[in-house]
Amino acid sequence: MTKFNQSRRRFLTQSGVGLVTLTTLPRLADAMESMRMGGGMGMGMHSGSGEIAYPKLSPNKANPLFHPDVELDLVCKPAEISILKGAPTRVLRYQATLIKGPVGTVVDIPHSYLGSIIRLQKGQKVRVNFHNGLSQASVVHWHGLHVPQMMDGHPQYAIDSGETWVYEFEVMNRANMNIYHPHPHGATAKQVYLGLAGALIVNDEEEAALELPSGEYEIPLVIQDKQFDSENQLTYSPSMHQRMAGMTGEKILVNGQANFHLDVASRAYRLRVMNGSTSRIYKMAWDDGMPMTVIGVDGGLLEQPETRPYVMLAPGERLDVWADFSGRNEGTQLALKSLAFSGVLPKMGMNHGGLAVGSEYPICTIKVTRKVSDNHKLPTNLSKMPRYRIDETANPNNPLPIGISESPMSMLLNGRAYEFNNPLPTERVKMGSVQLLEIFHAHGEMNKRGGGMGGMGGMSMSMAHPIHLHGQQFEIMSRSISGDTTDYDTVSEGFIDSGLKDTVLVMPMERVKIIKPFHDFKGLFLYHCHNLEHEDMGMMREFSVE
Known part of the structure; x- marks a missing residue:
């Protein structure tokens, strides 16, 4: 049994944070497996989209006019660590080193392959020098952070082995916990599975005023x-x-x-x-x-x-x-x-x-x-959140669609596999706008709302999908379910929809309406299923914010 021992307690105190089958349609699935083994769909099986030919870009360099409050080196590389009794396990790992910034900004998790915990303050300017020590291309996505397109970890910015990409951004988020992880198209799932992930925590004054449990608590x-x-x-x-x-x-x-x-x-x-x-x-x-x-x-x-x-x-x-x-x-x-x-x-x-x-x-x-006598009282009020009404959106009567469809051959959004810089009309969004979106299972909804939706699998293939949208976080406005609710009733009490989100679980035959702002930054911002095998299969699209 792994104990949370004194070395961990020292780590918590120093950091200011404790750290804690488908066999549906078996003949079709077997046929797919034969196709994969024969090379019929290529690496990642990008739902018919094939390999994406991104333009080769020179790695981003440090901007001499950008003056960071925090600077760190972040390396991803192979490593070995003991996880189970016996031989050590080969993993991939992020390792961060603080160059400039407050003590406690970067802390390693004892006895873990997970990336260093990065703790930032709202308003800080941050520079991260990302060094790729893998034998394959990679890129870092700051999952949850509101940053410019070039800093968001879009797969077009993946760098080759031995190269360095410099990320520079201001922390615009309110206090929250984010994730940093790789996002190279077709290889995200494997790189994450083998160990590349870490926590990035943002603090702000509103949160500090609550005096919530901290340090080892x-x-x-x-x-x-x-x-x-x-x-x-x-x-x-x-x-x-x-x-x-x-x-x-x-x-x-x-x-x-x-x-x-x-x-x-x-x-x-x-x-x-x-x-x-x-x-x-x-x-x-x-x-x-x-x-x-x-x-x-x-x-x-x-x-x-x-x-x-x-x-x-x-x-x-x-x-x-x-x-x-x-x-x-x-x-x-x-x-x-x-x-x-x-x-x-x-x-x-x-x-x-x-x-x-x-x-x-x-x-x-x-x-x-x-046994201790000191304790924290749970605050009655925690924060004030920015809120939008549907009538304040640019499209109150015509939500932008995110139509989910599954079949034994593909996982699609809006009837399409992933394509680089080829947005549908409904995926072109004006910068500065606030949009109403609807995420739904599109089986049978062919050629609706500009997207050629649907899927040959229909209800027999329907499954839950965690849909993640890059950029600013969104509000969940409503959920509705059609058909038999027996399965849905086993999970429905567990959705916390009152806070700001960047990922939402959408159950089979469920429709979820959200409001999402598209402020501050132009460019291509991804949305995709965060079942990472699905993402690598091409269940990913782009919003072009213009």
Whole structure:
């Protein structure tokens, strides 16, 4: 069992943060697998779009007129680390080194392959010198940050082995937890799966005034699932079945460690939870029935805390959880679990054995080892959020569509696979506008709203998709579901829709309306499924902000 020991506590104090199958239509899937083995669709099977020919660009250099408050070097490179008992595991890893900035800006997670935690303040100007130490191209996406196109990690800016790209941006976000991870087209899932991911936390004055639990009482929990071979090596060679459903592993890791255990005091903690899996969806709950108290989501603090029996967490989403262990006796143990649910994968043979998606299993264990008298009181009011009404959008009666369609041959958005710089009319957006969007399953909605939607798979292939939009975060305005709600009822109480989001889980036959601003920056900003196998298959499009 992995213990949260004194070395971790020192790390928390220093950093100011604790850190914590598809077998549907089997004959068609088998035919796809034969096509893949024969090279019929090329690497990543980009849904018929083939390899993307990006123009070769010179790596971005430091701007002498940009004067950073924070500068750091960020290297991605192969490494070895002990995860399971026995031989060390070969991984890919981000390593950050602070060149200029406050102490605690960059802190490594002890005994983990995950990237260094980067902590920034709203308003800081930041320079990151990204060095590619891999044998293949890569690029860094600052998932959740509002930054210019050239700094957003668009795959056209991927650099080759040995090259350096300089990112420069001002932190415009309110306080929240973000992710940095690779985004090269066709290779994102594998690079993330092998270890390339890290947390980037933004703080601001509004959050500081609340005096929320901090230091060793603020614990980020990065949840991932991995598959290991008999020699403790990560295995990532998904079959076509696994690409369609998403690659899942049999071992749950937290903060890069197996059988994660956390020792706590009898007081309140702030748990900063991130789903770092490539495709697995979690239904998080306490095993003793204690409600889940959520104080924030992707885009930062909610206006008021929300309490639920469980909360859903899809790939790319984050949760800010208030966990109060006060009143518990020393020696009390509990577990954070993923509860059983259904409906996120197609009905027929949805799993390939092992740790099934939608089954019940533990994520980590917690034990009260210290009795203390000090505690934090949960604030009644947390933050003030920018809000828009539908009648304030540029298109209140004509939402921009994001139509999801699946078939055994492809995963599409608005009826199209990914194309570089070839937006549909509905994907051209005026800079400075605020837009109403609707995300929905487009089966049977052929050639609607400028997009040639639909998909040959229809309902038999329908599954849940975490849709991520680059750029500014959005508000969820409504959810509606058609047809039988039996599966939906197993997850519906777990959606926290009152905060700002950049990733939203859309269930089969569900329609979700969101309001998203497109302020400050022109250029191409991606939107895609954050099931990373789907993204690599071409389930990604671009908004051209003009």
